Structure formats: structure tokens, C-alpha cells
Amino acid sequence: MTIGQPLPRLDGPIKVTGKARYTADVRVANMLYGVLVTATIPSGKVRDVDGASALAEPGVGRVLIHKDMPRAKCPIAGPPWGHSFLPLQDDEIRHEGQVVALVLAETLEAAESGARKVVVSYAPTLAKIPAALEWSELERVAIAPKNTGYFFLETEFSKGDADHGLARAKNRVDAVYSQPPRHHNPMEPSAALALWEGDKLTVFDSTQHVYAVRAGLAALFGIPPESVRVISEHTGGAFGAKGLIYSHEALAALAARMMNRPVRIVLSRSNMYSVLGYQTRIVQKMGLGADDKGSLSAVTHDVINLTSATDDFIEAATEASKSLYGTSSMRLSQRAERANIGMPTAMRAPGEGPGMWALESAMDELAYQLRMDPLDLRLANYAERDPANGAPWSSKKLREAYEEGARLFGWRHRPRIPQRDGDWISGHGMASCLMGTFRFPSRAQVRLRRNGTAVVESGTQDIGTGVTTIFPQIAAGILGIPASRIDLKLGDTTLPEAGPIYGSSSTMGVGAAVIAAAEDVRSKLARLANLPPNEATMANGQIARSGAAEGFSIADIMDRADESEIIGIGAFDPAKLGSGFSMRTFGAIFVEVAVDPDLGLLRLRRAVGSYSAGRIVNPRTARAQLLGGIVWGWGMAAMEQSPFEPSLGRFLSKNLAGVAIPVNADIPADITVHFVDEIDEKASPIGGKGIGELGATGVAAAVANAVFSATGKRIRNLPITPEKLIA
């Protein structure tokens, strides 16, 4: 059995030697380079675009503006589009940084130089800017959102009379928590290369879902999806930024059609802050009511998030309160505030990431009020069933995760008063972790060759997680050959269709399909060897009846049958598994932080994350995912923000020099990732669940709670930057 083994990353060598090919590495003959010209105002119309000086640059071929472009053959409305409009279809400007022209040239340098020389004149209109960060002010401007496809989850939920319950509760927390906009900042900027052969379109893309891009672009041109092929060999980080279709993908395809030449557009770092989505500003009002033993009687959770002028994106932060603790009443609401700002999107970890920041901060406040250990308060409200609908869990071992995490951290023996160490004061904090489970239908194919090598094929994507290792690893266990002898082909719409690589879904969906496909290979081989398929096992390049000492070699069987390869097909259909059960992943994060109160410095000293996330397919790549999640959470807690500058109508910084994300020096060596022993057979035949996002939840609250224990300062506005901590 290979599942559960800490196999090293199979794609390590190609990633560190530069052999892995990303979209911006792809060059094709006769290719034009496209560079975007973006709006410098947040609202209004394009009056005129003067491309004369740009066209005078050597190598610049065209400056395309809205008047030049063919009209979309479909409405641009809702997913898979990132927002319900496509730039250059009209003269309207909805936000700063929206594309207003596309410069095409023979070289990237010429295109960039040309783009700088395009002169755009505007007819500005009064822009709607975000309201002040005050709950009363936000309530005034908030609207009941309209669903244009970007809700994803429920916006309202209630059970019992929570407002009454809260008013009557003996102990109450009533507080507002906020977080600023943050961008995904993947290492690889988005890129698309489009080329037409007759009416067939091929797009090399940096995406989390090749099939979504295929569907969107086919509709854009009014051609059948089979006429569009989307290839994404590797995507260099995404975190949600590449989950939907954005302007550059459509414009590359449109421009390639018009110019009758391949067109490649690679976003600049600055484009990454305005052409794509981001996690928006989210403000949450939490109400908790409890008796003296800490038992919750009421939970209210009201969320207002900023959204664009075109669509109401809803950041489903209330998912946290809906699912974590038992309570007799709850009322959850989500509203939006519109402004002339880019369209938000999902970002690691959507929903619960922000939601757990508010809920777990409020739980800590309640624990201090009740003089209870924060861990005991959580145990006192442990939900044995889904608190929203009473459904049983597909699997939940959060109690074990709390206990094992607390033991590994030494939570029960921590100092209860702040510890001074020179200029530093240390404190301890904890929070629960929680993430939704998203499953998508997925197919895979496994081909076994007579020389004992194999290939796993599925139209999923590599975004740098562990999938390039675990899919061969899963097949290796069934086929009885080393994972190093199994190739993986993914990121191509000509392969069996798989779900998107977001929502921490791929291990469950594609992983299960790979199991089924490898088992199909084994069954077919067994039949050729006249073995009962249900009793056949494969090991060391042989297939044998279970328990038999001698088997038949793969090569011999295939020679005899005159087959060069055996193809197995597998599929995962979430509709057929686990209905009636609520599915989530859980965990607990414990941190020790140090604060230098005179200098406002905050440092992470150590952390323990302990998780209930089903069966862990590869502990090594899984640890990397959770560790990355904790670091992601530290960034959210301590530094990340993209402040909106009202006087400019844009994000203040559109480059990495002005946006702090954690560097190696911020991350202590002392971070422990622990998994509870668990198999969830209702979520997926693989027994596992998603882990890509879980680790990023709870961290910000644990850090703020630790800061409180160290300093007595309760920080409710992220990030916890030095000016909030100086004495």
C-alpha cells in the first residue's frame, strides 16, 4: 500500500531546475506579444485612445480598443467569467486598472514600450468609494446582495430566535472584526497564449480549471467546446486568483483571431492587482450569548463585504458560525457594499478563512469573560452533529485534534501570565480550524505499458500542491510498480475531464478517479491472466491471486494477449457518495507569539496545527500544504493588506515592494503539523478530504488571542501591524 507513505515530491527536480514549462515559457512561431493598457480612473468612459505614438514604435503592430473588437457571442455574466463584463466590449470603465487597450507587437519589449505611449483620455464620472471602516457607516451603505452568480453559498440562515437569545444571555460578546483587502500574490503572474488553426482554438493558460476556460471561450466565439483546447502544464501558484476567466484570456483569443497570428499576454505584476480578483474587505459583527458554563445559546454573525460595481460577490464568512459550535439559536447574514473597485473572488481560504477570524476571536473574548480556558470553552460547545441542520458528520475527529494538538503544544501547562524575556513579552493563543468540503465530478485514465511503466491521465491542474506526487503514488499502490515509473499527464482538455483545482477538492475527486482507473487496469489484466478480478493483486511487476506465492508478469500477459497497453478508466461522482452527511475538515491551531511593546514588533515563536482531515495520502506533501496554510495565516494576521486609496480610486500599492507577505525570516523552525488518524469513506473512496485551505483558517484569531494574552490588547482589525501594538 502506497497511500500513507511520505513519498518525496516527484516534480521537485523539474521545478528547481527550470524544466517545468509554464505558460509564459511557451513560444510558438509568428507569435505576437500583447501588453494591456489599463484605466487610470475608477469610473467613467473612455473618450479617446490615441495610439499614434505607440504605433510609431518599431515592432508595434496594433493598438486595439473597444471599437476594434468583435462582440462576444454570449452574455458575459457570472462564472466562469470573473465578472459580468468583458473589457473592450464597450467604452465603460468600472474600476481603476480595467483594460482599456491592448498593444500587440513583435517583441515583449516593443509591446511594453508601445503600451507606455498610448494616450487615453477619459470622461470621468463620480466614483463610488468604499465607506469608512465603521460598522454603523457600513450598515448604512450595505445592500441586500443580488445574485449574479458569485454567492456560491447561502447568504442568510437562521435557527431559533438568536437576537432574543442574545439579549437574554447572561454572558455576551458583541464585537466587530475587520480585515483589509488582500491579493493572492502567486509567484507566477497569469498568462495566456492563444492560437487558431482554422476554427480550432488552442490556449495555453495559467489556470485552476482548463474546462472552465474552454467553456467560456467556446461561448465567447459561439463555437462548440470541442473546438477549443486549453493546456495548462503547470500553474505557478494560484490560491484562487486563477479560478475564473479574466480579461487577458479572452483578449488573447480575440486578438489572435483578428490578427490571424498567435497572441500571448503575460500580466505584469501591477496587472495582478487590477485585472484579476482578490479577497475583499470583510467586516463582521459577532454576537455570542452563553451561560456561566460557557454553553452557547445564541450566535449572531453579520457580514458586510466590499464588492465591485458590476456584481455582488459574497464572502461566505458565516459558514464558520453555521458549522462549528452547537447552539440553540443562530442568525447569520451576508450583505455587500458596492464601489468602483475590482471584482473580488475566492482566496485561500474563502468563507471560513475570514469567518474563523471573527468567530474564534469572539470565542476567546468569551472565554476570558468567563475565566475559562479557551480550549475548554470550545469543548463545551462541541457539535456532535451539524449545528445548522442536525445532519451527522461524514467524519469528525476534532476532539482528538484538540487533545493531541494541546498535548504537542503543552497548552495545559502553558504559563498563564505573560512571560518577559528581555524586551519581549510572550503569550499563547489557540483557535479552532474549519473548512468546507467541496467535491467535483472527475475522471481519470491509467495506461499500463508492457514494460511495466504507466501513465496517469486526467484533466486536472498542477498549481504547486501535492497532486503531481500523490496521483502516481495512488496508482503505484494498485499497480504494484514504483511511483517513479508512472508518468502523469494533466492540464489539457483532451484528457479525461476533471474538476477544478480549488476548494481543496482534487485529492477526493481526481484521487478517487485514479484509484478506480488503476483498479480497472488491474481487473482487465486479471481477466487476461484468467484470474478472478476481485481477487487479483499486483506487486513487483506481477499480478497474482491474493495470497498466491507466484504470479504472472505484466509483460508476459500483455505479450500473450498481444496488447501494448491496458487502459483503465475511472470516475468519481460526488452525487453517489455521502448524501445525508455534512462534510467538513476540522483542526486546532496553537501559537506562541512574542511582542516587543515599545517597538510594536510581533513575532511568531512556535505553532502546532492539529487536524482532522480524513486519511492523509502523503504525509510529506500534506505537511507542506498545512505548513503553507499556517504561513498564509500568519501573513493575514501580521502583515498582509492592499489598502484602497480613495484619492486615487485604486489600491495604494500595485507591486510586491509595497505589499508585505511573509518571508522565510518570519517563519520559525518550530512549527508542528499533526494529523489525527482518520478515514472518511463517505467523502471519497480515498478516505481523505481536502487539506489545501484548512491550515489557513483559525491562525489569525490564534495570533490575535496570543497577542491579547501577552499584552492585554484585543486587536480586532487585521493585520496586527506595529502601530497597533506600540505602548
Add this chain to the structure above:
Amino acid sequence: MAVQPSDPAVALAALDAVYVTEHKDGGRRIKTEDFYTPPGDTPHVENILRNGELIVAVELAAPARHSAYLKLRERESYEYAIVSAAVALDLDGDHIRRARIALGSVAYKPWRLTQAEQALAGVAASDSAAIRKALDLSLAHAKSLAHNAYKIVFAKNAAERTIRLAAGASQ
């Protein structure tokens, strides 16, 4: 309004460095305090160097035995300072004979706290109340902009800490 973001420039200002330049019309020696120009109506002009004038040397006096540099920032590394402080102390036993203090990221140039420097002459390096008083005095007229009033607190606290670090340091 942009602040002077360099780290070495702050340390060089505290050490009374002299910039030696060459130019086809003749070189010169420029004290750090004369080197930077206020933004005024020409914010793109940051210093007094002429076109074609090159810094060919930086001159420093004998090494400061008791000196320290402190940089406050939102993350551990690879980030501009919120405030930085460079301090060089001339000590006579525990007493400060002469203090030189420069702050970074608070103005268009490394900002020397000359008032505090004068007030600290003769003060015991361990007398934190006197040091605090000197710094308060020196920064009493510091003006903050919208959203950065915290910088004045950082400046004081950073200078105070850096004086302590410099007093404890010896090379």
C-alpha cells in the same frame, strides 16, 4: 510625500560622513547634512549633486566604539523601515560625552536629533528618564501627516532603544 528610505544613509549621517565627489568642473566634499534637498516645488530633485557629478568616496572619522543601528519593520527581512535609528556614543565610563542620533524614514533626509544630542552630553547612559526627556524635547515639534502620527512614537522609542544598544555595544 516620500521619506528617505536608505539604511546606510542613516548610519552615515550619524557618523558625520563626508561625501567626496568628482566632476569635470572640479570635485567637492559634502557633509551629509548638506547633501539632501527639501522637496519644495522640486520633489524629483533629492540632493545637491549636479549632472555628471559622481560620489567617489565616503569619508568617515575613526570608528565609533559604541554604536548601533535599529530598523523597525512589519516583517523580519526585506522590507523598508517604518522608522530606523542610528546612534553613535562617545562614552566616558557610564556617562555620555557626546551622542549622535539619526533617524531614517521620518523625513526627506536622515534626521539628526541635534537637540537631544546636546541635552545628552554628560548624562548617564543608564539614566532612562533623562534620555526620554531629551528625546521628547527633540521631537516636540515633529509634525505627523494623516495616518502616520504613530511614527513619532516609533521614532522616540526606537531612538531610546538604540541609545541603550549603543551603550551596551563595544567594538
